[in-house]
Amino acid sequence: MTSSDEVTPARPQRLAILGVGVMGETILSGLIDAGWDRSTIVGTDRRAARRSELSSRYGIVCLENTEAVRGADTVVLVVKPQDLPELLLEIRPVLAPDALVITVAAGVTTDLVESKLPEGAPVVRVMPNTPAMVGEGMAAISGGVHASAEHVGRAVDLMRAVGKAIVVPEKYQDAVTAISGSGPAYLFFVVEAMIEAGVHLGLPRDVSTELVVQTMLGSATLLRDSGTHPTVLREQVTSPGGTTAAAIRELEDHKVRAAFMTAMEAARNRSQALAENLRDQH
Secondary structure, three states: OEOOOOOOOOOOOOEEEEOOOHHHHHHHHHHHHOOOOHHHEEEEOOOHHHHHHHHHHHOOEEEOHHHHHOOOOEEEEOOOHHHHHHHHHHHHHHOOOOOEEEEOOOOOOHHHHHHOOOOOOOEEEEEOOHHHHHOOEEEEEEEOOOOOHHHHHHHHHHHHHHEEEEEOOHHHHHHHHHHHHOHHHHHHHHHHHHHHHHHHOOOOHHHHHHHHHHHHHHHHHHHHHHOOOHHHHHHHHOOOOOHHHHHHHHHHHOOHHHHHHHHHHHHHHHHHHHHHHHHHHO
16 A cells, blocks of 8 residues: 555546546546636536536536547546446547546456557556545555556546545455445444434434434544544443443444454455456456
8 A cells, every 4th residue: 555645647638537427426526626627627428418417517528438538638437337348448449549547446457447448558446435425535546557656646636636545456456345435335324223223212313313423423533633543442432331331242242343344355255256247248
């Protein structure tokens, strides 16, 4: 793992975002909010009405895929994994020889992408997560065989517009998918359970919701800003023989810690299986 501030690349002269759905729009919005020149950004969507909506909302040009890619020095692919191979074959004839291709698709390896593009094409793989929608995303970035430090830095610069970014070897990407890619769902699951527990204990649902959400937010902020190990923070709340100790004992008795580890192993294994299935199909 390396720091995300090692390379400060020049901004793309023409950035094409192919597939401006939820995550694509999140990236687009973040870039514009971060001061990127909207005249250098083009987007695509299959639906003409959606392209018109995006143009009106963000003041960017929206085109068909091949038109958007032609002349672009950076191309960001934000489509479903199963749609990616077909899209790569579509844009291959018009892709500039030195254009950087950034993929945002779970389980799709850089070597699979490279195999669908002209020889030597630089490819960078990104795994973001949904907190990017509020500028608090976490993205893990891996360069392919032909990606230079500048190419990787370009992807880092892009993803910083919607949160934080780290560079990791690609062999870690399935684990990243299990931890941070899927991670928000685990936390929302815990929040749901805590809210329901509050209701069961007699709290009005809106009161329980506010208590749990602020507790989650405050705890995450404390963990981040204090630099203190989570075990120490937990022990600070857990007085011997107290209420928290009683609750933690129940969680341990129900093997919640082990369940989380098993769940994340299952997510990692599923990410690997999806990649293999995609490879077998193409």
